[in-house]
Amino acid sequence: MSIRHAGMPVDVNTRFETVIGLEVHVQLATESKIFSSSRARLAGDQSVADEAVNSNTDPVCAGHPGTLPVLNKKAVEYAVRAGIALGCAIRLRSVFARKHYFYPDSPKGYQISQFDLPACGPGQLEIELGEEGEDSRTIRIERIHLEEDAGKNVHFPSYSLVNLNRAGVPLIEIVSAPDMRTAAEAGAYLRKLYAIVTSIGVCDGNLEEGNFRCDANVSIRPEGAQGFGTRVEIKNVNSFRFVEKAIEYEAERQRQVILSGDSLVQETRLYDAQKNRTFSMRTKEEAEDYRYFPDPDLPPLELSPDWVESIRKTLPELPDQKRDRFMQTFGLGRHEAALISSGAETARFFEEAVALAGAGAARTIANLMNGEILRLLNEENIALGESRFTPAALAALAGFIAEKFVSSTGAKQVLGVLFREGGEVSAIIDREGLRQVSDSSALEPVIDRVLEANPKQVAEYRAGKEKVIGFLVGQTMKASGGKADPALLQEILLRKLKG
Amino acid sequence: MRTIREIHDAFDSGRETPLSLTERYLGKIAKSPHNAWITLCGERALRQAEEQNLKLKSKHGGRVPREAEPLFGIPLGIKDNLVIENIRTTCASRILDSYLPPYTATAVLRLETAGAIPLGKLNLDEFAMGSSNENSAYGPVLHPTHPDRVPGGSSGGSGAAVAADLCFAALGTDTGGSIRLPASFCGVVGMKPTYGRISRYGQIAFASSLDQIGPMTRSVEDAAVLAQVMSGVDSMDSTSSDQPVEDWGAIVRALGDSPSAKGLRVGVPAEYFIDGIDPEVRSAIEARIETLHAQGAAIVPVSLPHTRFAVSTYYLIAVSEASSNLSRFDGVRFGLRPADAMRSGGLREFYQKVRANFGPEVKRRIILGNFALSSGYCEDYFQKAAKVRRLMRMDFENAFRSVDVMVSPVAPTTAFRLGEKSKNPLQMYLTDIFTIPASLAGLPAMSVPVGTDSGGLPIGMQLIAPRFGESSLFRAARIVEANT
Numbered sequence: 005m006s007i008r009h010a011g012m013p014v015d016v017n018t019r020f021e022t023v024i025g026l027e028v029h030v031q032l033a034t035e036s037k038i039f040s041s042s043r044a045r046l047a048g049d050q051s052v053a054d055e056a057v058n059s060n061t062d063p064v065c066a067g068h069p070g071t072l073p074v075l076n077k078k079a080v081e082y083a084v085r086a087g088i089a090l091g092c093a094i095r096l097r098s099v100f101a102r103k104h105y106f107y108p109d110s111p112k113g114y115q116i117s118q119f120d121l122p123a124c125g126p127g128q129l130e131i132e133l134g135e136e137g138e139d140s141r142t143i144r145i146e147r148i149h150l151e152e153d154a155g156k157n158v159h160f161p162s163y164s165l166v167n168l169n170r171a172g173v174p175l176i177e178i179v180s181a182p183d184m185r186t187a188a189e190a191g192a193y194l195r196k197l198y199a200i201v202t203s204i205g206v207c208d209g210n211l212e213e214g215n216f217r218c219d220a221n222v223s224i225r226p227e228g229a230q231g232f233g234t235r236v237e238i239k240n241v242n243s244f245r246f247v248e249k250a251i252e253y254e255a256e257r258q259r260q261v262i263l264s265g266d267s268l269v270q271e272t273r274l275y276d277a278q279k280n281r282t283f284s285m286r287t288k289e290e291a292e293d294y295r296y297f298p299d300p301d302l303p304p305l306e307l308s309p310d311w312v313e314s315i316r317k318t319l320p321e322l323p324d325q326k327r328d329r330f331m332q333t334f335g336l337g338r339h340e341a342a343l344i345s346s347g348a349e350t351a352r353f354f355e356e357a358v359a360l361a362g363a364g365a366a367r368t369i370a371n372l373m374n375g376e377i378l379r380l381l382n383e384e385n386i387a388l389g390e391s392r393f394t395p396a397a398l399a400a401l402a403g404f405i406a407e408k409f410v411s412s413t414g415a416k417q418v419l420g421v422l423f424r425e426g427g428e429v430s431a432i433i434d435r436e437g438l439r440q441v442s443d444s445s446a447l448e449p450v451i452d453r454v455l456e457a458n459p460k461q462v463a464e465y466r467a468g469k470e471k472v473i474g475f476l477v478g479q480t481m482k483a484s485g486g487k488a489d490p491a492l493l494q495e496i497l498l499r500k501l502k503g
Numbered sequence: 504m505r506t507i508r509e510i511h512d513a514f515d516s517g518r519e520t521p522l523s524l525t526e527r528y529l530g531k532i533a534k535s536p537h538n539a540w541i542t543l544c545g546e547r548a549l550r551q552a553e554e555q556n557l558k559l560k561s562k563h564g565g566r567v568p569r570e571a572e573p574l575f576g577i578p579l580g581i582k583d584n585l586v587i588e589n590i591r592t593t594c595a596s597r598i599l600d601s602y603l604p605p606y607t608a609t610a611v612l613r614l615e616t617a618g619a620i621p622l623g624k625l626n627l628d629e630f631a632m633g634s635s636n637e638n639s640a641y642g643p644v645l646h647p648t649h650p651d652r653v654p655g656g657s658s659g660g661s662g663a664a665v666a667a668d669l670c671f672a673a674l675g676t677d678t679g680g681s682i683r684l685p686a687s688f689c690g691v692v693g694m695k696p697t698y699g700r701i702s703r704y705g706q707i708a709f710a711s712s713l714d715q716i717g718p719m720t721r722s723v724e725d726a727a728v729l730a731q732v733m734s735g736v737d738s739m740d741s742t743s744s745d746q747p748v749e750d751w752g753a754i755v756r757a758l759g760d761s762p763s764a765k766g767l768r769v770g771v772p773a774e775y776f777i778d779g780i781d782p783e784v785r786s787a788i789e790a791r792i793e794t795l796h797a798q799g800a801a802i803v804p805v806s807l808p809h810t811r812f813a814v815s816t817y818y819l820i821a822v823s824e825a826s827s828n829l830s831r832f833d834g835v836r837f838g839l840r841p842a843d844a845m846r847s848g849g850l851r852e853f854y855q856k857v858r859a860n861f862g863p864e865v866k867r868r869i870i871l872g873n874f875a876l877s878s879g880y881c882e883d884y885f886q887k888a889a890k891v892r893r894l895m896r897m898d899f900e901n902a903f904r905s906v907d908v909m910v911s912p913v914a915p916t917t918a919f920r921l922g923e924k925s926k927n928p929l930q931m932y933l934t935d936i937f938t939i940p941a942s943l944a945g946l947p948a949m950s951v952p953v954g955t956d957s958g959g960l961p962i963g964m965q966l967i968a969p970r971f972g973e974s975s976l977f978r979a980a981r982i983v984e985a986n987t
Contacts, residue, residue, distance in 0.1 A: 063606050067831045068836075068837065069599070069707040069832075070586045070604070070703075070705040070706055070708070072703060072740050072741065072742075074739060074741050102827055104827060104830060106833065106850075108833070108835045108850070111836060112830060112831045113827075113831050168836075293878045294878075295827070295877055295878070296876075296881075297827070297881070303742060
């Protein structure tokens with residue numbers, strides 16, 4: 005008997021496409037909790053891990069009898085900001101609803117959320133794909149709603165404890181349409197969404213502490229199918245890379261289940277990053293009936309159009325707007341402009357450096373930031389703001405490059421020293437002997453020595469094998485200790501080879 | 504001494520002091536057979552009374568500071584579903600047997616700021632669910648004058664304590680009649696304000712969209728004073744209203760001893776005078792309507808056509824909200840955690856063992872509420888009830904175009920016998936048939952004693968006013984009271 009899936013016959017040769025919708029929980033950076041006065045945000049460099057268990061609670065967020073929620077206006081403002089940034093319709097009247105389930109980390113036995121009337125209606129997000137970001141796609145956003153976070157259960161072998169420090173921290177849940185077709189698209193969507201919510205200041209963006217958590221709905225279907233396959237929800241993955249890997253794993257798992265003739269179960273699965281696999285948490289039959297109904301303790305949330313307009317006016321420049329401005333003003337390519345504008349910190353750093361060095365240095369600065377600096381930061385896994393790099397140092401370095409005082413290889417070395425030790429750029433160049441040789445009289449003897457030492461390559465070049473020039477340039481650069489001006493070097497070398 | 508004014512005069516003259524009054528009440532409570540109290544806070548009360556004795560002499564020259572502290576030295580009973588910091592609060596449920604709240608309800612805080620002295624916590628139907636006070640884990644409250652009868656519920660302890668003079672006044676809470684019914688059965692004044700008038704912060708929720716705190720007193724004037732002190736917006740309750748609060752105490756005082764009813768338009772809703780009302784209750788209410796007419800009031804027949812849906816609508820909404828509100832009693836953070844629950848094999852078993860400690864009526868309502876909200880039924884039950892509720896609100900809005908207040912019996916009968924209805928929940932629910940509509944519409948309503956039946960059992964008349972129409976409500980209530 006033939007196997008069918010999503011209304012079409014399938015076999016081993018069928019090409020499947022993956023259908024992905026994402027639900028992202030963004031922790032809002034308000035000072036207090038969404039419905040009570042306890043802190044929602046840690047001061048300075050404090051970490052959730054340092055906080056004494058259950059020290060940050062109050063009768064309301066601990067669900068004591070007789071307590072009532074009072075909505076934090078700042079959380080509403082942040083949700084509306086996010087909605088505007090994502091092109092969403094802002095609902096002037098939205099309603100809080102109770103979502104019921106029993107679990108020790110849920111102090112009231114229900115979560116206050118929004119159900120049929122969320123804060124923001126449909127919107128969209130444009131994502132860039134491909135090596136150079138040459139393809140773009142629009143991903144529809146279905147809704148954004150406000151809700152409170154739960155506490156945290158801590159499990160021990162024979163008992164569990166509950167920590168309510170996080171209970172009542174404000175979240176927005178941003179729900180996409182099932183518009184993504186590859187793990188890479190999902191990754192691009194998440195990175196872009198992250199860039200937006202952090203750049204408009206509504207989220208601190210600390211991934212380790214769960215500021216930005218993702219659930220992925222994944223199904224597969226034969227290419228060309230109109231219907232959808234059975235979907236699986238992968239819960240609570242908090243790294244972009246792991247979301248991509250979990251989706252890839254899950255799509256392949258579903259393909260194998262289908263081809264083996266079994267049917268897929270609608271279920272919630274968890275991703276194990278160490279084993280790179282997903283495993284079942286609960287099936288649809290085991291799912292709770294949430295018994296949603298409007299929370300009688302909270303009047304409907306009514307917003308005035310004027311207020312929404314005032315939020316719109318104070319919204320900072322969004323990453324896409326920045327990207328376009330960087331392209332127009334500084335002549336950056338789309339991909340490099342997108343990289344520079346993807347984080348608020350990076351963009352601010354770039355603009356400060358360019359302001360000091362002049363617009364002519366913008367491309368050089370962008371290249372350094374997207375190249376060596378990014379590599380060094382990733383290697384040590386630290387943020388630009390936490391590093392020893394300063395816009396002033398970068399501006400100085402760009403100046404030296406423009407004046408050919410230092411080569412691009414030399415510049416990389418300078419960045420390495422800056423990153424590890426900090427210091428003055430000019431002092432580093434001098435100390436490390438990186439001042440570029442831009443004087444032909446100093447270069448000529450070096451080139452002569454290289455040509456003498458490599459007669460075979462010289463002969464090959466003269467016989468028409470022009471590719472060997474690269475080898476000779478490299479050898480000369482090496483012999484100059486990386487200090488030769490590459491353009492000058494090439495010019496002299498060609499003259500000598502042809503002469 | 505029957506009113507706060509008389510108490511304050513006695514304080515002024517030195518015949519009585521806050522301390523002597525508090526001591527006397529605590530002594531009476533100790534000897535009372537009514538089971539009206541669950542927890543007493545005698546030491547705390549005596550401390551407060553001593554402080555007031557000192558203050559009265561040293562600071563106020565022996566004169567009660569009536570303006571600043573209108574409830575100076577007044578001993579109160581607090582229904583045990585209102586929290587006072589570190590005073591055991593049980594809601595008459597085993598599940599909260601040893602619960603010590605970490606904060607004080609706004610209404611209680613305001614009364615204390617006005618000088619009132621809480622004596623303790625009053626018995627009630629478990630989680631305020633009941634009409635007879637028989638659903639208490641601490642046993643039923645006995646009727647103040649007829650010990651084989653119920654005091655009404657759910658604020659049965661409050662009604663009995665005020666009637667038996669075990670406290671000067673009490674707080675009750677009213678969700679579908681829980682202040683008005685025991686006030687009627689016990690022969691005291693009971694008042695439920697407009698929804699949103701008094702902050703619910705610190706009232707352990709039964710049905711959040713219906714619950715209101717209110718006073719139970721021996722006079723209309725005292726009810727007005729207590730309600731006035733408690734009313735007004737509270738930053739801890741988003742459903743509390745910022746509507747201005749008038750000086751209701753002064754309005755009632757200004758009416759004097761023989762107020763005229765001239766200009767008062769009294770509505771008589773046809774749907775509230777149905778077959779099945781005890782004939783003695785009916786004739787007592789009709790006689791009072793006649794008196795009002797004789798005093799110059801215009802008597803206007805009105806109609807509230809959706810009244811017949813009131814009980815079913817109320818029970819769908821109330822049980823739905825209750826099932827949700829009672830979810831937090833899970834034994835994790837506070838309240839009862841039985842030893843056997845700690846030996847549970849898993850979470851589900853733990854919850855079962857903890858929540859098995861709800862009483863049968865509470866369990867019945869949780870189950871009904873979960874059903875009414877569950878997927879596939881919510882539209883037919885909860886949502887439909889919410890729609891009917893809107894229609895009932897409109898009934899009142901229409902009727903109040905032509906009248907200032909409406910009057911009716913509070914209940915179809917006087918106090919019934921203990922055990923008489925406890926086997927038949929539906930019959931028990933019908934006790935609230937006349938009080939429920941005002942609750943669903945969020946209107947202020949009151950029970951005022953208008954006499955007794957041939958067996959000596961009190962009869963209460965219900966008055967209902969438009970939203971935030973407390974001033975007309977108190978005025979009309981005072982006219983009824985003065986002519987009784």
